[in-house]
Amino acid sequence: MHRMTSTQARRMRRPVLQAAIDAGAKCAEADPDLFFRADGEPTATWQAQRAEAIRVCHGCPVRAACEELALRDGDGNDRVDDLVRGGRSGCELAALRKRQAQRLSEAMTADEAADAEWRNLIEASVELWAEARVMPTRSAGIRHQAELVAQQNQRLRELADRITAVRSARRARTGWGVAA
């Protein structure tokens, strides 16, 4: 699998980061307990376990996506050393989050906007599908039926335009240019 860079991960929206992790997480083959300190686990044991977990992460193709998502999720605490995610201890994640606070705030705001955009796209697609299944009534005479068909075509065009506008904006924003 292609190894993602931090620069690439920072440009991605949350669902894309999550999909990359779902597809490539190396820890999917590891013991999940490796990444968390057990209650009352002695420091020396945890330090050895933490080093092993970090070693697994450093061989993971989606480490950058995982770290980015952990930062946006608020994982880690600067007072409690009890987990590893994205190749970093919880304390390291907390410190990194402080240093990148402005960038992360902007990324999370963009995630929210993308969620709203995605809902808009789904709603328009469902409306388009439902509208396309409606047969204008045949009981009102040929002339009136032609009007109904024209109105329906107009609604379909408006919905298709709405979908194209959302897709084009998203593609342009992510550097893909205008929707094909």
Ligand code: SF4
């Ligand atoms: S970076 Fe580590 S915690 Fe994250 S998906 Fe990869 S192996 Fe799992």
